[in-house]
Amino acid sequence: MNRASIRHLAQHAVGTRRSRGAVLLGGLLAVAAATGIVLSQIDGSQPSRASSAVAPVVASAAPEAPATPSPAEKVLEAQFQQQPNFYWCGPAAARNALAAGGYAVTQADMASKLRTTTSGTDSAFDVTRGLNEIVGADVYQTREIRGQVATPAETGQLQTDVVRAVTDGRAVVANIVTSAWDTNGISHSFDGGHYVAIVGYKDGGRIVKVADSANPNGDGTYWMTTDNMATWIARRGYSF
Known part of the structure; x- marks a missing residue:
């Protein structure tokens, strides 16, 4: 195989890896959007939770009415x-x-x-x-x-x-x-x-x-x- 053929195969391999990476990155971005996670870097660093994410609402019980106190007299x-x-x-x-x-x-x-x-x-x-x-x-x-x-x-x-x-x-x-x-x-x-x-x-x-x-x-x-x-x-x- 000559040098031109080797260079063509190498470029095809790089392109394939880039294409697969793009597909993988697209999938990650879709998941991130659904879960409220921001991918700040595409270099393996830890993602951070978006500050605009909505916190879960916890229902609190209504306070009981205080008992009516007896009169002093x-x-x-x-x-x-x-x-x-x-x-x-x-x-x-x-x-x-x-x-x-x-x-x-x-x-x-x-x-x-x-x-x-x-x-x-x-x-x-x-x-x-x-x-x-x-x-x-x-x-x-x-x-x-x-x-x-x-x-x-x-x-x-x-x-x-x-x-x-x-x-x-x-x-x-x-x-x-x-x-x-x-x-x-x-x-x-x-x-x-x-x-x-x-x-x-x-x-x-x-x-x-x-x-x-x-x-x-x-x-x-x-x-x-x-x-x-x-x-x-x-x-x-x-x-x-």
Whole structure:
């Protein structure tokens, strides 16, 4: 083979390589366009991501609406009644609690529902059952404070329960025993046990308003710290 033939074959080979390179380069450019990659050099260096590439959109969950906080103070209208005898404190307290929530019932109605006798009303569980016969099943619940005195946790729970119930329009009925002092320093003593309604609170529930059907003064209500109220309930329970 002469030199001219060799030169022709070499030029053909170079042309072929250039043609294949052009095809390869065209393919790379097509892929780059589809993926947003800029080929800044055709010399084997690393490609860079185009600054105009669109970042993926990540959907974020809508924020939850904050719970409505309870007011620092709320008092229900007690529509107070005194009890007519010494053993109807349970029916009177239940009636006063329901009246504060807008229910029209009599003490006689509640005496029947609470199964009250001349010995009184047995327990807060009877009160809860009687209240739910009026307002609907499982609306009221019973919580006991079983020790001789209320623990800080039990006092805090009473505060929470009173605030939640009164905010929802329900007065609480408490079964109490022995003595407790109101915020005016007046002692209220019931060694044989008693029932009162809690119709309001203030200071975020640290003080509660008591509607006492055995109290002959004014509208029968007074304020008491929740600490004193919890210890007054100790060994008994309350409906909330």
